[in-house]
Amino acid sequence: MELGGVLQVWSDPRSNIFYICQCTQIQKNKNMKKERIEELFLKFEAARYDLNGIECWSARDLQVIFDYTQWRNFTNVIQKASKACENAGISVPDHFAGVSKMVEVGSGAKRKVKDVALTRYACYLIAQNADPEKQEVAFAQTYFAVQTRKQELIEKQLLDIARVESRDKLSESEKRLSEVIYRRGLNSKSFGVIRSKGDQALFGGRTTQEMKAKLGVPTNRPLADFLSNLLIRGKAFAAELTAHNVVENDIMGDQNITEEHVTNNNEVRNILLKRGVKPEELPAGEDVNKVKRRLNKVEKKLLREAKKKKT
Numbered sequence: 001m002e003l004g005g006v007l008q009v010w011s012d013p014r015s016n017i018f019y020i021c022q023c024t025q026i027q028k029n030k031n032m033k034k035e036r037i038e039e040l041f042l043k044f045e046a047a048r049y050d051l052n053g054i055e056c057w058s059a060r061d062l063q064v065i066f067d068y069t070q071w072r073n074f075t076n077v078i079q080k081a082s083k084a085c086e087n088a089g090i091s092v093p094d095h096f097a098g099v100s101k102m103v104e105v106g107s108g109a110k111r112k113v114k115d116v117a118l119t120r121y122a123c124y125l126i127a128q129n130a131d132p133e134k135q136e137v138a139f140a141q142t143y144f145a146v147q148t149r150k151q152e153l154i155e156k157q158l159l160d161i162a163r164v165e166s167r168d169k170l171s172e173s174e175k176r177l178s179e180v181i182y183r184r185g186l187n188s189k190s191f192g193v194i195r196s197k198g199d200q201a202l203f204g205g206r207t208t209q210e211m212k213a214k215l216g217v218p219t220n221r222p223l224a225d226f227l228s229n230l231l232i233r234g235k236a237f238a239a240e241l242t243a244h245n246v247v248e249n250d251i252m253g254d255q256n257i258t259e260e261h262v263t264n265n266n267e268v269r270n271i272l273l274k275r276g277v278k279p280e281e282l283p284a285g286e287d288v289n290k291v292k293r294r295l296n297k298v299e300k301k302l303l304r305e306a307k308k309k310k311t
Helices: 013-020 023-030 034-047 059-065 071-087 120-129 135-143 151-182 188-202 208-215 229-248 254-274 288-308
Strands: 048-051 054-058 096-106 109-118
Touching (some): 034 048, 034 054, 034 059, 034 135, 034 151, 054 059, 059 071, 059 109, 059 120, 059 135, 071 096, 071 120, 109 120, 120 135, 120 288, 135 151, 151 188, 151 229, 151 288, 188 208, 188 229, 188 254, 229 254
Antiparallel strands (some): 054 109, 096 109
16 A cells, blocks of 8 residues: 645834733743643544554544644645655655545534545644644644654653744844844944843843853853753843844944843843743753754654655
């Protein structure tokens, strides 16, 4: 048989900052709660079935779990996933198999509809091409990548992915900020000072180098590579807010822009303190580059196994 698989910134950010930058809430929205993870884990486990000795999932079932109301919209995602499978040099019929499925149409009656039997790899590709804003999709990307079906491992990987994404977004935010201040005649040295002063405000007077020493961060590595997801997101928000206000309020000069960035980092710090979090006391996170390598290794393993699959 064949299986044939930026952050929005408001116009008056300073007066509304407490309501739009609750960093603990930002993290909560991105990272799923244990109860939600368990719920989705059980749904995907219940949808799994055996088809001639091959682990499969029904596309019709996934449509419901992924929260797609229209089958035609979900088939568009399946088509994109099939193309990705083909581009990876893997036989599409080995992972996406057209089948039939009986579904209820009301009053106990049933009718036959078209369905697709999907391997784990096919499901992973569908998750990669589905709506990334859906929690169900974010969970599925990890669920289908992790070969061993253990909820705690999936939860750990979800946290890893969220932290890597946060770090990448911080880099983008700082790049935008640097572009904004360069257009105002400042140089890379000025940007370094502005960013350093921002760190000092966020960490209650401790400099970037002092925080590196406290957390055991190598001197030649960015501090953010070893911060928790919460602090990475807080730094990104402060950078976005500074870039916005510099343009919106036409702020010029090293001192004025530095003061703006310090103010925004102080606001982030105050929000965290009000929520019982002291930024300088949070433990170091795992080296984000190491986390990236681990995630890439998982994905490459899944790809290798998909290529070796024989039916």
